[in-house]
Amino acid sequence: SQTIHQWPATLVQPVGSPLSLECTVEGTSNPNLYWYRQAAGRGLQLLFYSVGIGQISSEVPQNLSASRPQDRQFILSSKKLLLSDSGFYLCAWAGGGGWSPLHFGNGTRLTVT
Amino acid sequence: AQSVTQPDIHITVSEGASLELRCNYSYGATPYLFWYVQSPGQGLQLLLKYFSGDTLVQGIKGFEAEFKRSQSSFNLRKPSVHWSDAAEYFCAVGDPTSGTYKYIFGTGTRLKVLA
Numbered sequence: 001s002q003t004i005h006q007w008p009a010t011l012v013q014p015v016g017s018p019l020s021l022e023c024t025v026e027g028t029s030n031p032n033l034y035w036y037r038q039a040a041g042r043g044l045q046l047l048f049y050s051v052g053i054g055q056i057s058s059e060v061p062q063n064l065s066a067s068r069p070q071d072r073q074f075i076l077s078s079k080k081l082l083l084s085d086s087g088f089y090l091c092a093w094a095g096g097g098g099w100s101p102l103h104f105g106n107g108t109r110l111t112v113t
Numbered sequence: 114a115q116s117v118t119q120p121d122i123h124i125t126v127s128e129g130a131s132l133e134l135r136c137n138y139s140y141g142a143t144p145y146l147f148w149y150v151q152s153p154g155q156g157l158q159l160l161l162k163y164f165s166g167d168t169l170v171q172g173i174k175g176f177e178a179e180f181k182r183s184q185s186s187f188n189l190r191k192p193s194v195h196w197s198d199a200a201e202y203f204c205a206v207g208d209p210t211s212g213t214y215k216y217i218f219g220t221g222t223r224l225k226v227l228a
Binding site: 016036044049105109 | 164215
């Protein structure tokens, strides 16, 4: 069966520090991969999605970036965190090659201090 | 602009009462529609989905949703709510005509269940 792993579960980082959140999927090939951010009362904001290795679509211009170095690995990064980057970050995957439901990881709670 | 609206931010119901959570979308074509549930501090779990066919869709945990094209709605229902249903519920859409595989979420409805 397919599983998605996202880590770390919680992270406290000072303003200006770098960020790296990792997400991996097991049990499927060529998935579509997504990063969402959730802020209180604002639902889920799509940050990045990828339909293949090296293909990244950015939805929100900001100081975050994403990379997909391997088929089932999706990384969210920042060179310098801002206070406004605090939030709950969710990775998700869906079957590639067509529309299918998203499957979510357990999320990372990021607090920028 | 394409959008998904969940008009109710909070809903409180008594255990055993019926439940309806509203979702409206604004898309040119019929989108793919989903309902997810999120427990505090957790990821989202799929309750049900609609792609085509029968407009009344059955999901897990006793939930169902009805697609109404004329009202651009996809409301989630449950005949009798259990205390364990207290959570946040999200409606999501995908636009099959967009040429992308983006899923857009509503702002969510937080459900409180009274004993």
